[in-house]
Amino acid sequence: MGTPDDPPANPTVNDIARVARVSLATVDRVLNARPGVRQITVERVHQAIAELGYVRDTAAANLARGRTYRFLFLLPAARNEFIDLIEREVSDLAAGLKRDRTQITCQRVPAFDPMALADAVGALDATALEGVAIFGPETPSVRDSIARLNAQGVAVISLISDIPSSGRTAYVGIDNIAAGRTAAQLMGRFLGPAEGAVLVITGSMLARDHLERRLGFDEVMARDFPHLKVRASVEGRDDPDLIARLLPHAMGAEGEICGIYASAAGNAGLLQHLERNPPLRAPVIIAHELTPLSRAALTAGVFDAVISQDAGHLVRSAVRIMRADCDQSPINLAQERIRTDIYLKENLPPETGLLKGA
Amino acid sequence: MGTPDDPPANPTVNDIARVARVSLATVDRVLNARPGVRQITVERVHQAIAELGYVRDTAAANLARGRTYRFLFLLPAARNEFIDLIEREVSDLAAGLKRDRTQITCQRVPAFDPMALADAVGALDATALEGVAIFGPETPSVRDSIARLNAQGVAVISLISDIPSSGRTAYVGIDNIAAGRTAAQLMGRFLGPAEGAVLVITGSMLARDHLERRLGFDEVMARDFPHLKVRASVEGRDDPDLIARLLPHAMGAEGEICGIYASAAGNAGLLQHLERNPPLRAPVIIAHELTPLSRAALTAGVFDAVISQDAGHLVRSAVRIMRADCDQSPINLAQERIRTDIYLKENLPPETGLLKGA
DNA sequence: GTGAAAGCGCTAACAA
DNA sequence: TTGTTAGCGCTTTCAC
Numbered sequence: 001m002g003t004p005d006d007p008p009a010n011p012t013v014n015d016i017a018r019v020a021r022v023s024l025a026t027v028d029r030v031l032n033a034r035p036g037v038r039q040i041t042v043e044r045v046h047q048a049i050a051e052l053g054y055v056r057d058t059a060a061a062n063l064a065r066g067r068t069y070r071f072l073f074l075l076p077a078a079r080n081e082f083i084d085l086i087e088r089e090v091s092d093l094a095a096g097l098k099r100d101r102t103q104i105t106c107q108r109v110p111a112f113d114p115m116a117l118a119d120a121v122g123a124l125d126a127t128a129l130e131g132v133a134i135f136g137p138e139t140p141s142v143r144d145s146i147a148r149l150n151a152q153g154v155a156v157i158s159l160i161s162d163i164p165s166s167g168r169t170a171y172v173g174i175d176n177i178a179a180g181r182t183a184a185q186l187m188g189r190f191l192g193p194a195e196g197a198v199l200v201i202t203g204s205m206l207a208r209d210h211l212e213r214r215l216g217f218d219e220v221m222a223r224d225f226p227h228l229k230v231r232a233s234v235e236g237r238d239d240p241d242l243i244a245r246l247l248p249h250a251m252g253a254e255g256e257i258c259g260i261y262a263s264a265a266g267n268a269g270l271l272q273h274l275e276r277n278p279p280l281r282a283p284v285i286i287a288h289e290l291t292p293l294s295r296a297a298l299t300a301g302v303f304d305a306v307i308s309q310d311a312g313h314l315v316r317s318a319v320r321i322m323r324a325d326c327d328q329s330p331i332n333l334a335q336e337r338i339r340t341d342i343y344l345k346e347n348l349p350p351e352t353g354l355l356k357g358a
Numbered sequence: 359m360g361t362p363d364d365p366p367a368n369p370t371v372n373d374i375a376r377v378a379r380v381s382l383a384t385v386d387r388v389l390n391a392r393p394g395v396r397q398i399t400v401e402r403v404h405q406a407i408a409e410l411g412y413v414r415d416t417a418a419a420n421l422a423r424g425r426t427y428r429f430l431f432l433l434p435a436a437r438n439e440f441i442d443l444i445e446r447e448v449s450d451l452a453a454g455l456k457r458d459r460t461q462i463t464c465q466r467v468p469a470f471d472p473m474a475l476a477d478a479v480g481a482l483d484a485t486a487l488e489g490v491a492i493f494g495p496e497t498p499s500v501r502d503s504i505a506r507l508n509a510q511g512v513a514v515i516s517l518i519s520d521i522p523s524s525g526r527t528a529y530v531g532i533d534n535i536a537a538g539r540t541a542a543q544l545m546g547r548f549l550g551p552a553e554g555a556v557l558v559i560t561g562s563m564l565a566r567d568h569l570e571r572r573l574g575f576d577e578v579m580a581r582d583f584p585h586l587k588v589r590a591s592v593e594g595r596d597d598p599d600l601i602a603r604l605l606p607h608a609m610g611a612e613g614e615i616c617g618i619y620a621s622a623a624g625n626a627g628l629l630q631h632l633e634r635n636p637p638l639r640a641p642v643i644i645a646h647e648l649t650p651l652s653r654a655a656l657t658a659g660v661f662d663a664v665i666s667q668d669a670g671h672l673v674r675s676a677v678r679i680m681r682a683d684c685d686q687s688p689i690n691l692a693q694e695r696i697r698t699d700i701y702l703k704e705n706l707p708p709e710t711g712l713l714k715g716a
Numbered sequence: 717g718t719g720a721a722a723g724c725g726c727t728a729a730c731a732a
Numbered sequence: 733t734t735g736t737t738a739g740c741g742c743t744t745t746c747a748c
Contacts, residue, residue: 012741023719024720059420061741181704342699346574372726384733
């Protein structure tokens with residue numbers, strides 16, 4: 001290693017043309033797998049490419065193409081801080097992406113309404129869009145509309161909650177089963193050896209992410225902490241009001257519940273309930289997604305841990321993957337893996353996390 | 359919002375030239391803040407830029423410049439899995455970065471030897487390098503050599519352990535005080551209300567990161583868990599053998615130590631000690647940096663939590679910042695913030711995290 | 717089937 | 733102090 005030596009001047013299309021004894025245009029045809037080149041010529045060009053170790057300069061290619069990327073984020077229209085964070089990241093990123101000839105926008109679709117989402121996807125103009133990132137449930141209608149869009153050459157990312165059956169280009173989000181397991185491990189360790197009951201607040205049985213979290217949670221609770229009973233879920237549909245209404249009954253008698261796993265959105269409802277009915281002994285609470293509200297609850301000691309995924313990373317990753325799909329260029333899987341973040345009040349990121357630019 | 363409308367054809371340098379009634383060259387001079395333009399002309403151009411909402415196309419600019427970036431990572435030469443991970447990330451990234459006309463290399467310097475590091479920095483050829491990322495201690499000699507390099511126009515990043523006094527361009531790494539606090543919080547919660555003593559293994563008093571972790575750890579232990587006594591540190595110099603040698607004495611009588619915070623490198627020494635002297639009651643162990651070894655210990659239940667920072671993120675972030683510094687382009691602070699990751703065995707990333715490409 | 721030439725948006729000699 | 737011009741690496745008409 002040592003101090004870098006002089007750059008060895010990467011080979012260009014001109015070099016290929018020279019070595020393969022063809023014109024630039026032909027090299028380009030081969031590079032882009034366009035028809036109208038004799039097989040023998042194609043091979044000569046490939047030969048030269050291999051020989052020179054050529055790698056295409058995507059930036060120059062896009063410049064010449066005048067290509068622009070148009071990406072759309074399809075998000076549920078719901079009172080939901082985390083979705084708001086994502087929308088905010090999209091618009092924050094949009095400015096910086098202009099210089100990369102990339103345009104990103106958001107569209108909200110009625111929440112918990114698979115048909116509305118399917119319709120919205122169906123209504124998309126595949127000729128005016130190179131990629132779409134979708135956060136929605138995995139129902140047949142959604143799945144089919146995505147498959148159709150995909151067949152029209154639009155890259156489709158399932159965001160936060162996977163829709164594997166749709167044949168989407170990629171999934172961008174955490175491993176929700178692992179997230180559930182993590183929540184269980186923390187819950188068990190924080191609660192210690194005393195017996196008790198744990199309440200799970202979930203969102204919707206339609207939502208794959210919620211289902212998976214519950215799955216992972218139950219698995220680890222049953223295996224590692226059998227002295228803790230996990231109650232049947234409160235299905236809160238990410239709705240704070242609904243959650244606040246359901247909780248009084250779900251919490252049962254005073255002291256019955258020693259832990260709460262808020263595995264879906266709607267933390268406001270939980271916090272409201274706790275404020276109105278302060279328990280004698282504070283339960284261990286583990287919630288999802290770092291938002292202004294959950295951050296405050298964590299700081300105040302009401303929440304004990306928050307499991308989260310980075311909204312900025314989510315958006316950037318989706319954009320990178322959609323772009324790579326358009327360019328047919330490779331992606332760095334490790335970079336695109338969304339981590340299951342654990343936040344305690346000690347490792348909260350600075351509140352100014354929203355300040356951008358240098 | 360809604361489906362994106364037709365791209366409005368971004369303004370180019372030609373448009374600016376036309377509107378400002380100057381030549382392309384003048385526009386370029388203004389854009390790049392080069393001298394030799396009358397103030398009045400500068401203003402006319404700025405006027406036009408503002409009017410048109412121009413944003414420069416970085417890709418085109420770099421293409422024209424034919425600019426290449428040469429970055430160097432200066433890492434300690436020590437038997438240290440985490441440093442190896444970083445070196446590996448550098449070489450993995452190097453391949454993909456070639457298409458971005460960016461060259462990154464590594465150089466190892468004797469560990470815990472400030473003079474050697476200062477000499478290495480001093481020996482760098484500032485004309486053959488646009489940026490350097492350095493992981494090393496904050497001593498006067500190091501600080502001065504960095505300041506000198508910086509003055510020669512080389513971007514300098516302090517990596518993992520900050521060197522603020524050097525005037526480095528930026529620091530890339532976690533907030534080590536927060537990391538120490540986080541470790542303490544986990545330690546306290548995992549140990550529960552019983553009294554006991556906690557051992558801290560640190561690296562070197564020269565290393566700012568180690569110092570900061572210790573600081574944060576002590577703070578939270580004293581404040582939130584006064585029933586747990588924190589022992590004076592074992593100074594292991596990141597050396598497994600040394601640590602294994604020091605531990606028998608440091609652990610004291612059987613059962614005296616109920617928790618261990620391995621705040622620096624050299625986990626192999628700790629694990630070796632535990633294997634040779636299996637304690638009756640397994641202590642709660644919190645270690646740093648996710649490596650093959652610590653991952654295995656976590657999976658096996660020997661470690662209870664690992665606090666880490668993503669080596670890939672570290673390297674990519676350093677490169678992005680060095681490049682932004684060269685281009686004088688803005689950076690996204692939120693994206694560059696390195697998170698203090700908490701790993702339990704439940705949220706470990708897939709082992710194949712090293713597999714790259716698509 | 718193949719090639720010559722113009723041009724994407726920007727920069728950098730070299731003139732004037 | 734300012735302008736002309738020739739590229740950077742790649743794509744894309746439009747001829748041959």
